[in-house]
Amino acid sequence: MIEQTSxxxxxxxxxxxxxxxxxxxPVERIQEDLAKLFDPLRHMAHATRVVLDTGTPDSDDRxxxxxTYLKNTYQLKEIVAPxxxxxxxxxxxxxxxxxxxxxxxxxxxxxxxxxxxxGQSVSARKHLIIMGDVNPGCDLTAGGDIxxxxxxxxxxxxxxxxxDEAIILALDFRPLQVKIGxxxxxxxxxxxxxMTEFAHLEDGAIVVESYLSANPFKRMPWPVVR
Amino acid sequence: xxxxxxxxxxxxxxxxxxxATASIGAALAMEGKKxxxxxxxxxxxxxxxxxxxxxxxxFNIVDVARSKCKLTQAAIKSRRIDNLFLIPASQSDNKxxxxxxxxxxxxxxxxxxxxxxxxxxxxxxxxxxxxxxxAADEAVIVCTPExxxxxxxxxxxxxxxxxxIPSKLLINRIVPAMVERGDMLSHQDVVDVLSIDLVGLVEVxxxxxxxxxxGTPLIMQNDSRAGQAxxxxxxxxxxxxxxxxxxxxxxxxxWKKIGSKIGFGK
Numbered sequence: 001m002i003e004q005t006s007x008x009x010x011x012x013x014x015x016x017x018x019x020x021x022x023x024x025x026p027v028e029r030i031q032e033d034l035a036k037l038f039d040p041l042r043h044m045a046h047a048t049r050v051v052l053d054t055g056t057p058d059s060d061d062r063x064x065x066x067x068t069y070l071k072n073t074y075q076l077k078e079i080v081a082p083x084x085x086x087x088x089x090x091x092x093x094x095x096x097x098x099x100x101x102x103x104x105x106x107x108x109x110x111x112x113x114x115x116x117x118x119g120q121s122v123s124a125r126k127h128l129i130i131m132g133d134v135n136p137g138c139d140l141t142a143g144g145d146i147x148x149x150x151x152x153x154x155x156x157x158x159x160x161x162x163x164d165e166a167i168i169l170a171l172d173f174r175p176l177q178v179k180i181g182x183x184x185x186x187x188x189x190x191x192x193x194x195m196t197e198f199a200h201l202e203d204g205a206i207v208v209e210s211y212l213s214a215n216p217f218k219r220m221p222w223p224v225v226r
Numbered sequence: 227x228x229x230x231x232x233x234x235x236x237x238x239x240x241x242x243x244x245x246a247t248a249s250i251g252a253a254l255a256m257e258g259k260k261x262x263x264x265x266x267x268x269x270x271x272x273x274x275x276x277x278x279x280x281x282x283x284x285f286n287i288v289d290v291a292r293s294k295c296k297l298t299q300a301a302i303k304s305r306r307i308d309n310l311f312l313i314p315a316s317q318s319d320n321k322x323x324x325x326x327x328x329x330x331x332x333x334x335x336x337x338x339x340x341x342x343x344x345x346x347x348x349x350x351x352x353x354x355x356x357x358x359x360x361a362a363d364e365a366v367i368v369c370t371p372e373x374x375x376x377x378x379x380x381x382x383x384x385x386x387x388x389x390x391i392p393s394k395l396l397i398n399r400i401v402p403a404m405v406e407r408g409d410m411l412s413h414q415d416v417v418d419v420l421s422i423d424l425v426g427l428v429e430v431x432x433x434x435x436x437x438x439x440x441g442t443p444l445i446m447q448n449d450s451r452a453g454q455a456x457x458x459x460x461x462x463x464x465x466x467x468x469x470x471x472x473x474x475x476x477x478x479x480x481w482k483k484i485g486s487k488i489g490f491g492k
Contacts, residue, residue, distance in 0.1 A: 092390050098388070099388065115421050117380050117381065117383060117387075118377050118380035118381040119380075119381040119384055119385070120384055133419075133421075135377075135419055136419075137380065137381065
């Protein structure tokens with residue numbers, strides 16, 4: 001049996017509950033999921049302000065159906081549509097604080113999605129996983145492994161300061177330079193698409209091999225934490 | 227009036243920011259918009275030369291910042307195109323003569339006077355860049371199909387993102403024959419690295435040198451393919467974002483030739 005995820009998400013924002021509704025769910029299912037969330041809150045409904053975010057304007061039929069259901073079922077203090085400005089503000093805040101957010105989460109394994117641009121430095125205390133491309137002119141640093149699910153065209157330093165077991169892996173492995181522990185190797189200029197390769201230390205030198213044919217973890221009988 | 231401020235930037239020097247600013251500004255003005263092009267390259271001004279207005283400069287943007295004159299006194303009207311004004315840079319100061327706060331203050335005034343304000347950003351990412359982008363609503367990143375230019379454009383896009391300024395990409399000086407031979411990055415290679423929306427592709431064109439040296443608007447030369455490309459870029463910036471982007475190529479198809487003769491395919 002597949003468990004369905006809820007069509008409704010709720011989080012506290014300021015003095016309101018921000019209710020986000022999945023855009024493609026049927027209204028009946030949304031009503032069921034709303035009931036699950038709001039039934040336990042009946043005793044404090046009169047003091048609750050709800051921001052209803054259906055992804056559509058408040059003139060939309062779907063918005064009105066859900067709004068009417070909430071209004072008639074629970075005696076809430078107020079139900080309003082999110083202000084465009086608030087959404088815009090949230091986006092601006094995210095843009096402005098993107099670097100701070102990354103720094104805050106880099107305590108352990110850091111997973112990022114998107115493009116890392118020239119001039120950016122990303123460092124993780126342990127492992128670093130980038131789902132996206134890493135442009136030339138940026139620096140990645142990690143205490144453990146660096147995995148790039150995309151093109152690695154920048155500089156990557158894994159196993160900092162002295163973890164010789166670390167690897168650097170990319171689906172399209174074309175780095176300018178790699179460093180593992182204290183050993184540095186210059187990347188070779190590659191034309192076009194690179195290969196899925198990984199760099200690791202062997203007898204004090206950096207070796208780059210195809211990940212699929214020389215997978216270093218193939219022979220491990222069971223998984224261990226890295 | 228609530229004008230839009232667009233900064234034309236690149237990071238790297240010599241990629242065609244000033245030509246792009248003058249050409250897009252002229253094209254927007256010919257579409258009936260009131261346009262100011264602002265030279266932010268304090269100490270190394272040349273937008274005035276490109277526009278053939280160097281002998282008309284009385285006041286400049288530093289004078290405006292220091293309240294020596296009004297904005298309207300510093301704005302020089304183009305000789306050939308109505309609605310196009312140049313606000314020149316000072317040649318005797320350096321970049322520290324202005325602060326970002328000065329620019330925010332001047333920009334408020336500029337928005338009330340013009341529909342579009344195009345800021346010709348100096349090369350680099352120091353004070354000149356900071357001044358030019360201080361009040362910008364959006365940016366056009368000029369980039370040539372060379373790795374050094376792409377690297378710098380990438381850096382600038384990141385800096386603008388942190389300042390919440392959305393960027394569009396203009397690829398300049400494309401040599402179609404070299405792209406077809408595989409000796410030059412294709413526009414797709416550049417977009418793959420920079421991953422921002424394209425606003426236009428401009429091919430290399432000898433007419434640019436002629437227009438720049440004579441101070442005449444490039445877009446007024448109908449046989450200039452670069453000029454026509456800048457015209458289309460101006461249209462995309464002026465409410466037609468979905469105007470198809472033409473990819474420069476060496477061979478023009480028969481239909482394209484016929485189309486351009488009767489006024490299509492521009």
